[in-house]
Amino acid sequence: MGGGMEANKNRFIEEWGSARENLEHNFRWTRRNFFLVGLFGIAIPVLVYRGVVSGSWNMFYVNDMLSSYSDIS
Template identity: 60%
Template structure:
């Protein structure tokens, strides 16, 4: 009834999927990985927070927060 629908597997996609599934078994902390974790895990969030904080609280506004 529903036969004849087999597909040829793409070797490169299957290789990539296998590597992705086993990433936690083969991952190693290298200098590059530590640098990337530091940049995107610590530096970027801190810079985003500081930018939002400055934009929200350090700009002049028509009202004072002391009135609240």
């Protein structure tokens, strides 16, 4: 009765999905992978954290200085 309506599979999408499912079995540590993990997993998060913390401390000191100047007058 109403057959022939199956979806056509894209070979490239299927290969990509299969490679993604088996990534933990096929992964190898190379110099490039060490570099990428170090950069995006450690260095950039540390730099972002330090930037946020130093910015908040700077705002704390600026607000503290402004309040001390307003106490004088």
